[in-house]
Amino acid sequence: MKRFLILSVAIAILCLVGSVWATEFDNLGTSGAQFLKLDVDARVVGLGGANAAITRGAMALYYNPAGIANLDENSVAFSYTDWIADIKYNYLAYARPLPGFGNIGVHVAVLTMDDMERTTLEQPDGTGEMFGANSWVVGVSNAHQLTNRFSFGVTAKYIREKISELSSGSVAFDFGTIYYTGFRTLRIAMSTRNFGTDTKYNGTELETTFDQDDDPTTAPVEIRLNTESHPLPLSFRLGVAYDFEFNEDSKLLATLDGYNTRDRGQQGSVGLEYSWLDRLALRVGYKIRTDEEGIAAGGGYDFEIPEFGTVGIHYAWADLGRLENAHRFSLVLNF
DSSP, rough: OHHHHHHHHHHHHHHHHHTTTTOOOOTTOOOOOOOSSSOOOHHHHHHTOOOOOOOOOGGGHHHOOGTTEEEEEOOEEEEEEEEEEEEEEEEEEEEEOOOTTTTTEEEEEEOOOOOOEEEEEEEOOOOOEEEEEEEEEEEEEEEOOOOEEEEEEEEEEEEEEETTTEEEEEEEEEEEEEEEEESSSSSEEEEEEEOOOOOOBBGGGGGEOOSSOOTTTTEEEEEEEEOBBBBOOOOOEEEEEEEEEOOOSEEEEEEEEEEEEEETTTEEEEEEEEEETTEEEEEEEESSSSSSSSSEEEEEEEEETTTTTEEEEEEEEETTTOOOOOOEEEEEOOO
């Protein structure tokens, strides 16, 4: 039985790696709400973005809601991302057990940026008028440990984007599973994210006037511009993770994800995490088949506060190629 299991996992890993190299990027620029692709957890970033089988506690709400199914305490998570072009991405989440209803959680992620100067065809260098833009998502999750090996979770979320006086709203769902195979620490996980309604911008700035000709006796015609709708960045992810335990004090986590997004085809993430005494962790990871992203690294430290619980502080750095490097900080409280 163990040989069959090992063979099955080996085949799954080969399929993951093979699929990553199989498809060209045919649908670039066809999805909206691109901020939903950004990572929030510094631990995940340090592992190259691999998240399906390793996220836990309140951080799992963003990636795979099944990650809160075996939670037996309160969990609070916060993260701060210093992204490119002065873009900031913040995340706050809370999860807890709810006897009789599984485990529940709520999260919110907000992307902000500095105001920008408006430009027009007549004034390409700027009009002097400033405008802002932001995006956010709020979600509610529920997860159940159906057996001692299998967990399932679902998230319902609302997505909002705003540019100047134009805004769009969408409703979406995330689904996730985690299966502990019974072979030592090996687990396999799957997640589907951003399954929902299309996004379309509306607002008063779409209302304008149009001069039909140069005749001053002809009044301008009031018109309303129409924007196209775009689907959300739907994604499917399959991941595996395994802990190599050297002794009672140290272990090495190896994790691999293969994932498909609506507008990017197959991609992959691979990561390693060395931990000592379940406190100090060092991480390195790599994203496969991305335009600019590649290697990432980070670390974290967990410590106990008497009569309270545990606190985890994590940091990650990610190379974005020709763009600026990105830095993320995460804080996780379990009590």
